[in-house]
Amino acid sequence: MTASILTVDDSPSLRMAIRIALTGAGYAVTEAGDGVEGLAAANAAKFDLIITDLNMPNMDGLTMIRELRKDPAQCGTPIIFLTTESDDAMKQQAKAAGATGWLVKPFVPEQLIKVSRKVLGR
Amino acid sequence: MIGQDPIAAFRVEAGELLEQIEQGLLDLGHRLDDRDLVDAVFRGLHTLKGSGAMFGFDALANFTHHCETAFDRVRKGLAPATQELVAVILSAQDHMRALVDGDGKGLEATGDAILARLQAAIDGAAGTPVAAVAEAPAQGWRLFFRLPPEAMANGSNPLMLLDELRELGECKIVARTDAIPPLTDLVPVECHIGWDVELRGDISRDDIDDVFIFVMDDMELKIEALAPEPAVETVSLPVAANDAPPPAEANPASGRPAAKAGESVRVPAERLDELMDRVGELVIVQSRLSQLAHGSAVGSEMALRSISEEIERLASELRDTMMVLRMVPVATLFGRFRRLVHDLARDTGKTIDLVTEGEATEVDKTVMERLADPMVHLIRNSCDHGLETPEERIAAGKPASGQVRLSAHQQGGEVVITIRDDGRGIDRERVRAKAEAQGLIQPGQVLADQELLQMIFHPGFSTAAAVTNLSGRGVGMDVVKRTIESLRGAIDIKSAPGEGSTVTLRIPLTLAIIDGLLVRVGEGRYVIPLAAVEECIELSLEDDLRSRGRSFITLRERLVPFLRLREMFETGTRPDPHQKIVVIATGAERVGLVVDQIIGSHQTVIKSMSALHRDVTTFAGATILGDGGVALILDVVQLVTLGQHQEERLRAAG
Numbered sequence: 001m002t003a004s005i006l007t008v009d010d011s012p013s014l015r016m017a018i019r020i021a022l023t024g025a026g027y028a029v030t031e032a033g034d035g036v037e038g039l040a041a042a043n044a045a046k047f048d049l050i051i052t053d054l055n056m057p058n059m060d061g062l063t064m065i066r067e068l069r070k071d072p073a074q075c076g077t078p079i080i081f082l083t084t085e086s087d088d089a090m091k092q093q094a095k096a097a098g099a100t101g102w103l104v105k106p107f108v109p110e111q112l113i114k115v116s117r118k119v120l121g122r
Numbered sequence: 123m124i125g126q127d128p129i130a131a132f133r134v135e136a137g138e139l140l141e142q143i144e145q146g147l148l149d150l151g152h153r154l155d156d157r158d159l160v161d162a163v164f165r166g167l168h169t170l171k172g173s174g175a176m177f178g179f180d181a182l183a184n185f186t187h188h189c190e191t192a193f194d195r196v197r198k199g200l201a202p203a204t205q206e207l208v209a210v211i212l213s214a215q216d217h218m219r220a221l222v223d224g225d226g227k228g229l230e231a232t233g234d235a236i237l238a239r240l241q242a243a244i245d246g247a248a249g250t251p252v253a254a255v256a257e258a259p260a261q262g263w264r265l266f267f268r269l270p271p272e273a274m275a276n277g278s279n280p281l282m283l284l285d286e287l288r289e290l291g292e293c294k295i296v297a298r299t300d301a302i303p304p305l306t307d308l309v310p311v312e313c314h315i316g317w318d319v320e321l322r323g324d325i326s327r328d329d330i331d332d333v334f335i336f337v338m339d340d341m342e343l344k345i346e347a348l349a350p351e352p353a354v355e356t357v358s359l360p361v362a363a364n365d366a367p368p369p370a371e372a373n374p375a376s377g378r379p380a381a382k383a384g385e386s387v388r389v390p391a392e393r394l395d396e397l398m399d400r401v402g403e404l405v406i407v408q409s410r411l412s413q414l415a416h417g418s419a420v421g422s423e424m425a426l427r428s429i430s431e432e433i434e435r436l437a438s439e440l441r442d443t444m445m446v447l448r449m450v451p452v453a454t455l456f457g458r459f460r461r462l463v464h465d466l467a468r469d470t471g472k473t474i475d476l477v478t479e480g481e482a483t484e485v486d487k488t489v490m491e492r493l494a495d496p497m498v499h500l501i502r503n504s505c506d507h508g509l510e511t512p513e514e515r516i517a518a519g520k521p522a523s524g525q526v527r528l529s530a531h532q533q534g535g536e537v538v539i540t541i542r543d544d545g546r547g548i549d550r551e552r553v554r555a556k557a558e559a560q561g562l563i564q565p566g567q568v569l570a571d572q573e574l575l576q577m578i579f580h581p582g583f584s585t586a587a588a589v590t591n592l593s594g595r596g597v598g599m600d601v602v603k604r605t606i607e608s609l610r611g612a613i614d615i616k617s618a619p620g621e622g623s624t625v626t627l628r629i630p631l632t633l634a635i636i637d638g639l640l641v642r643v644g645e646g647r648y649v650i651p652l653a654a655v656e657e658c659i660e661l662s663l664e665d666d667l668r669s670r671g672r673s674f675i676t677l678r679e680r681l682v683p684f685l686r687l688r689e690m691f692e693t694g695t696r697p698d699p700h701q702k703i704v705v706i707a708t709g710a711e712r713v714g715l716v717v718d719q720i721i722g723s724h725q726t727v728i729k730s731m732s733a734l735h736r737d738v739t740t741f742a743g744a745t746i747l748g749d750g751g752v753a754l755i756l757d758v759v760q761l762v763t764l765g766q767h768q769e770e771r772l773r774a775a776g
Contacts, residue, residue: 011135012131013128013131013132013134013135013173013177014173016128016131017128017173017176017177020128057391058391069275069276075275075311076274076275076276076277076279076311077277078277078278078279079276079277084165084168084169092339095276095339095340098272098275098276098277099276099277100276100277100278100336101277101278101335101336102336105169105172106168106169106171106172106173106175106176107172107176108175108176109176118282118286119277119278119279119282119336121279121281121282121285
């Protein structure tokens with residue numbers, strides 16, 4: 001069965017790039033534009049992996065990760081966040097919030113696919 | 123989704139990033155030790171490099187990489203931020219823009235030149251030794267790991283980690299269950315098992331670290347090599363070639379391609395919500411209407427009327443909301459000029475402060491884009507002609523640094539933008555001499571001060587004694603005036619000798635909808651933009667007959683030429699007994715338009731003419747009337763010019 005991935009990012013071009021990379025690797029991708037949309041999407045359907053940006057309008061990635069982890073249904077769902085090298089403090093915060101792993105921006109499609117394979121195991 | 127082309131989306135975003143970088147650099151130029159600014163610029167470069175690589179802009183990614191490396195040294199305190207560095211990165215930023223917009227062909231030399239300057243700017247940083255770890259081939263590793271208890275709930279699966287280790291090489295795994303709590307204390311989602319692993323093969327330490335990368339910080343992990351420890355050696359990584367040719371100094375302000383990212387607008391979400399609300403209401407009213415259409419006729423007239431009123435309200439609200447969606451704050455426009463002023467100050471050797479006011483004022487996106495070029499001209503004029511050199515200023519008793527002040531505010535349906543400098547003001551004598559030399563006025567002709575100033579808007583007029591790099595090529599003010607008028611705006615200039623000049627631009631808030639005066643000529647209906655209408659007077663039959671041949675009326679002791687639209691449009695109808703003259707004006711010039719009937723004011727949604735009709739100059743567009751008919755919108759600027767020609771012909775005839 002195809003793994004389904006939810007990507008949450010406020011940058012349309014980045015979402016597009018992620019979608020192209022992941023669908024190319026055979027994953028099914030759903031997109032959301034910010035934390036609020038991401039949370040709604042995660043509640044509406046079960047995803048095998050959630051990839052989220054941290055800096056977003058309305059609800060940032062951190063808050064969304066905390067909200068997701070409060071929900072028993074999301075226990076164990078891998079959550080990858082996108083961060084920049086310089087944001088080490090942010091990385092720690094996101095991990096404390098319950099994120100599984102991260103991907104340092106900028107990244108090439110291969111890295112994204114590699115990380116997805118790593119946490120999905122397929 | 124805005125569009126399906128990631129490259130186009132990247133270009134838009136890259137444009138924004140470059141803008142951010144530029145702003146950061148300009149601020150940094152003033153506050154060299156501001157860490158936040160250094161970080162901000164670094165982040166911008168970093169993101170640009172990364173996204174560039176992601177979207178296949180390899181030349182951009184490579185080039186940006188060098189700038190990022192240089193900036194990283196500043197960020198880490200290894201090199202100081204200097205004016206030279208800021209200047210080099212600014213020109214590098216222009217180069218990046220070129221790389222974003224094009225395919226990077228033929229730009230390598232420019233890039234190399236900039237990199238050489240960059241190299242010089244971070245002085246002697248070439249060949250900085252960077253310690254690198256060279257790995258000796260390992261026999262294998264012995265490791266023990268235990269995940270933090272919450273790891274599984276947070277999405278890490280220990281079984282997958284073990285699978286990854288197995289993929290690295292020959293693997294012997296033994297589970298340690300000693301830390302598992304008794305059943306009563308056991309939390310099902312917590313993992314307390316640890317694993318001893320013996321890995322054999324040519325595996326680097328990095329490969330193992332990669333497996334545990336996400337859990338590394340909190341987990342228990344012991345790794346022992348089954349082979350000797352890797353040795354440390356030193357290699358040098360030159361940042362860029364040092365023997366590159368001397369930099370070709372491009373003029374950054376003029377060499378910069380115009381922004382092409384005009385096709386998308388960023389809209390705050392709450393404005394979209396507002397629009398959605400209106401659309402929702404419209405749907406409700408629509409369902410009421412269809413219910414009425416299918417239902418019984420009892421009392422339907424009242425209901426229909428209330429629905430009609432409802433729709434009218436919604437339509438006007440939708441229109442207002444929609445217009446607001448197209449609005450962007452002028453801050454983005456003003457922001458671009460900081461770089462311009464910075465470059466101008468450098469090139470002219472003047473000290474120039476740019477002050478901006480009312481940046482939150484919003485203007486239609488299209489209007490704003492078309493305003494950029496004329497404003498560049500005006501600001502150049504202020505900096506180049508208006509402001510004096512520091513010595514001259516001090517001699518005149520003014521502060522050494524000149525000031526250019528940009529301000530914007532909304533006034534009714536218009537946005538007023540002023541560009542003010544505190545320079546020497548416009549030299550009337552020189553304007554007069556030039557106008558006489560060009561034959562625009564007779565020698566000794568008496569002109570009002572304002573009329574004299576208007577001379578600078580004539581084509582081919584430039585008072586710059588010396589043609590500098592920046593301005594004074596004789597194109598400029600007339601183009602500025604034409605552009606502003608094509609936006610249905612007006613330009614006005616004031617100048618006090620020794621105190622400076624002020625140019626005021628008045629621009630309508632939007633181009634999409636105007637207030638118009640609906641008139642009838644023969645059988646056709648036409649719209650005249652209301653903002654241009656000065657007054658309406660009656661043309662009596664006698665006056666009409668008397669003025670045959672010379673179409674002028676005397677309006678408050680001034681001759682105003684008029685055009686008979688009925689004849690111009692060759693309607694072939696008889697004139698109405700009570701014809702009207704609508705007097706329209708642009709700037710100081712007026713012309714009357716003879717129409718058969720004035721119908722009234724009309725909210726006009728402008729539709730542009732098709733490509734086929736692009737050559738038709740008398741009309742600016744078309745609109746659809748309430749009854750479904752089409753009315754053409756008259757082009758005021760064109761008609762006034764036409765009328766003025768008529769006046770000149772008459773004057774020439776004596």
